[in-house]
Amino acid sequence: MTDLPGVAAPGRFGPYGGRYVPETLMAALEELERVYDEAKGDPRFWAELDGLLKDYVGRPTPLTETPRLGAEVGPGVVVVLKREDLNHTGAHKINNTLGQVLLARRMGKPRIIAETGAGQHGVATATVCARFGLECVVYMGEEDMRRQRLNVYRMELMGARVVPVTSGTRTLKDATNEALRDWVTNVTTTHYIIGSVVGPDPFPRIVRDYQSVIGREARAQTLERYRRLPRTVAACVGGGSNAMGIFTAFLDDGDVELVGVEAAGEGLGTRRHAASLARGKPGVFHGSLSYLLQDADGQVQPAHSVSAGLDYPGVGPEHAYLKDTGRVLYEAVTDRQALDAFADLSRLEGILPALESAHAIAWVIGHRGHWGAGDIVLINLSGRGDKDVAMVAELTGAKL
Amino acid sequence: MSEHPIAARWRSLREEAGRGKPRAALIPYLTAGYPTPELSREALQLVAAAGADFVEVGVPFSDPLADGPTIQRSIQAALEQGMTVPRVLELIARARLPVPVVVMTYLNPVLAYGLERFLEDAHGAGASGLLLTDLPAGADPQLEARVAASPLALIRLIAPTTTAERLTRAVRSATGFLYLISRLGVTGKRDEVPQDLPSHVARVRAASDLPLAVGFGISTPTQAQAAAQLADGVVVGSALVETLGSGGLAAVEQLVRALAAAVRALRAPAA
Numbered sequence: 001m002t003d004l005p006g007v008a009a010p011g012r013f014g015p016y017g018g019r020y021v022p023e024t025l026m027a028a029l030e031e032l033e034r035v036y037d038e039a040k041g042d043p044r045f046w047a048e049l050d051g052l053l054k055d056y057v058g059r060p061t062p063l064t065e066t067p068r069l070g071a072e073v074g075p076g077v078v079v080v081l082k083r084e085d086l087n088h089t090g091a092h093k094i095n096n097t098l099g100q101v102l103l104a105r106r107m108g109k110p111r112i113i114a115e116t117g118a119g120q121h122g123v124a125t126a127t128v129c130a131r132f133g134l135e136c137v138v139y140m141g142e143e144d145m146r147r148q149r150l151n152v153y154r155m156e157l158m159g160a161r162v163v164p165v166t167s168g169t170r171t172l173k174d175a176t177n178e179a180l181r182d183w184v185t186n187v188t189t190t191h192y193i194i195g196s197v198v199g200p201d202p203f204p205r206i207v208r209d210y211q212s213v214i215g216r217e218a219r220a221q222t223l224e225r226y227r228r229l230p231r232t233v234a235a236c237v238g239g240g241s242n243a244m245g246i247f248t249a250f251l252d253d254g255d256v257e258l259v260g261v262e263a264a265g266e267g268l269g270t271r272r273h274a275a276s277l278a279r280g281k282p283g284v285f286h287g288s289l290s291y292l293l294q295d296a297d298g299q300v301q302p303a304h305s306v307s308a309g310l311d312y313p314g315v316g317p318e319h320a321y322l323k324d325t326g327r328v329l330y331e332a333v334t335d336r337q338a339l340d341a342f343a344d345l346s347r348l349e350g351i352l353p354a355l356e357s358a359h360a361i362a363w364v365i366g367h368r369g370h371w372g373a374g375d376i377v378l379i380n381l382s383g384r385g386d387k388d389v390a391m392v393a394e395l396t397g398a399k400l
Numbered sequence: 401m402s403e404h405p406i407a408a409r410w411r412s413l414r415e416e417a418g419r420g421k422p423r424a425a426l427i428p429y430l431t432a433g434y435p436t437p438e439l440s441r442e443a444l445q446l447v448a449a450a451g452a453d454f455v456e457v458g459v460p461f462s463d464p465l466a467d468g469p470t471i472q473r474s475i476q477a478a479l480e481q482g483m484t485v486p487r488v489l490e491l492i493a494r495a496r497l498p499v500p501v502v503v504m505t506y507l508n509p510v511l512a513y514g515l516e517r518f519l520e521d522a523h524g525a526g527a528s529g530l531l532l533t534d535l536p537a538g539a540d541p542q543l544e545a546r547v548a549a550s551p552l553a554l555i556r557l558i559a560p561t562t563t564a565e566r567l568t569r570a571v572r573s574a575t576g577f578l579y580l581i582s583r584l585g586v587t588g589k590r591d592e593v594p595q596d597l598p599s600h601v602a603r604v605r606a607a608s609d610l611p612l613a614v615g616f617g618i619s620t621p622t623q624a625q626a627a628a629q630l631a632d633g634v635v636v637g638s639a640l641v642e643t644l645g646s647g648g649l650a651a652v653e654q655l656v657r658a659l660a661a662a663v664r665a666l667r668a669p670a671a
Contacts, residue, residue: 298512305603
């Protein structure tokens with residue numbers, strides 16, 4: 001594209017990122033940036049957040065070696081999982097929602113809104129709102145509500161109102177549009193807890209910073225246990241928050257290969273996938289410039305993935321930058337490969353991965369032979385698969 | 401250099417006021433290609449003939465996050481009929497409207513078409529102004545400078561939440577007129593004009609001499625009349641789009657005539 005906008009500036013990752021939003025939201029983004037910067041330098045903020053992460057969420061999460069999976073990948077290869085699935089609420093999402101709810105409290109905003117795809121971010125938001133007694137409204141595509149009924153009920157149990165989104169593709173993209181429309185309307189009383197490293201600045205850096213605890217822990221745990229760094233770190237990428245969470249600590253370790261795995265859906269050669277980095281072009285969507293699945297006229301194309309959490313046509317702007325610089329390798333695996341990996345990890349290790357995380361596992365299994373004896377492959381197991389069991393059963397024809 | 405068409409239109413409105421007929425400008429919004437490309441062209445011509453001073457033409461974008469349900473649906477219908485940038489420009493050119501045209505859209509369709517090419521072709525098609533909902537002042541200085549260097553006026557949106565600092569920045573880069581969003585929220589019909597509108601109008605007036613239009617949530621002649629007491633122009637969008645969808649061209653013409661009468665009524669003589 002010859003008309004790529006953007007300049008290197010605060011809130012930018014190279015040309016990507018920025019604040020492309022209606023004027024009505026600009027004051028709120030400026031306020032959020034100010035409060036986030038203040039909190040960043042305030043030891044009391046971190047003490048409170050760290051305390052909650054420890055005693056409410058259950059951090060640090062374990063690093064689990066998976067010998068039977070490792071044997072599948074290659075002789076002597078050490079495959080380890082960062083167990084974000086063992087967080088309270090079952091995924092990495094709560095690292096971010098806790099940090100942001102503390103920011104909302106600092107801003108004196110009593111009402112929280114969120115978008116959700118698979119429902120994990122919605123659940124994590126409903127959870128912290130219950131914990132802090134805040135009103136919570138979660139926007140969720142009608143199609144995703146059908147795919148993730150259990151999570152809808154979990155959110156309602158915790159006092160959140162789940163609003164079905166019936167516009168457009170009825171998935172995460174449209175839930176995000178609807179959340180932004182709510183925010184434009186109620187911005188003076190409401191904080192929008194975005195669930196991934198997407199959206200207008202400062203959200204991509206806020207979410208990355210609150211998720212980067214994953215990589216800090218995993219790096220220290222790997223060094224402590226193995227006295228060396230992993231050769232490869234793999235994570236799935238939808239919007240990209242769990243991937244930024246684990247990659248950030250390793251960005252300066254030049255020998256560590258970082259791999260982000262997108263959803264190839266029914267195949268990159270079809271139109272039914274969610275691989276924004278592999279098949280998209282830079283564009284402005286949901287407030288920032290990044291890679292985007294779009295047609296020649298700049299209309300956003302619907303994404304597809306068997307996993308609702310990856311079913312998003314955009315991707316975080318920092319990933320766009322890391323792709324262009326070559327620091328991170330972005331790959332994609334299909335629905336079928338992810339479903340196979342879901343079954344493999346369950347059978348080999350007794351761990352049911354979220355279908356999102358199963359994409360990262362599938363990539364590693366698919367690259368057997370890539371590693372030698374003693375190499376450590378670190379996979380971010382971003383969430384647990386309980387929420388997906390009913391859908392996997394339906395897809396594989398099992399009777400429940 | 402000849403006078404910009406938008407500035408010329410405001411000058412003629414001021415001259416009318418000088419002759420003792422002060423009034424606000426009526427600025428209808430219509431989504432290009434809705435309900436069909438052919439009816440859309442007729443509707444644009446009809447609103448221009450029935451009393452519009454400027455016309456805002458919306459270029460459909462798949463994810464219109466500043467728009468409420470009425471305009472969202474019209475955009476969806478237009479997109480299903482293939483109404484993208486090249487065809488919208490063709491529509492504007494064919495309509496040959498006798499009043500200045502402001503193109504209103506989101507950034508991505510413009511970037512995909514190519515910014516320079518868009519600025520050139522939109523001007524060639526007869527457009528005079530550009531309003532980009534998701535390009536607030538300062539968001540992308542290079543891109544904003546390229547619009548500013550083009551023949552299209554860069555219409556700036558001002559919101560009730562716009563800080564004093566942002567207001568200064570926005571008016572500095574604005575041309576043509578300023579567009580004050582009357583309330584928080586997306587486009588769509590509301591029951592009344594907000595009570596704090598006069599104070600927001602006063603704030604913008606103090607910051608800039610540019611003409612000031614008010615929009616978002618203004619749907620009835622009564623509301624248009626109230627807004628016309630305060631501002632130089634009144635934008636009506638969702639109500640017209642809805643009327644076009646349900647009542648067709650005749651109903652739109654009737655509403656535009658009533659709105660045009662409303663912005664002329666009860667206006668105090670200019671100071």
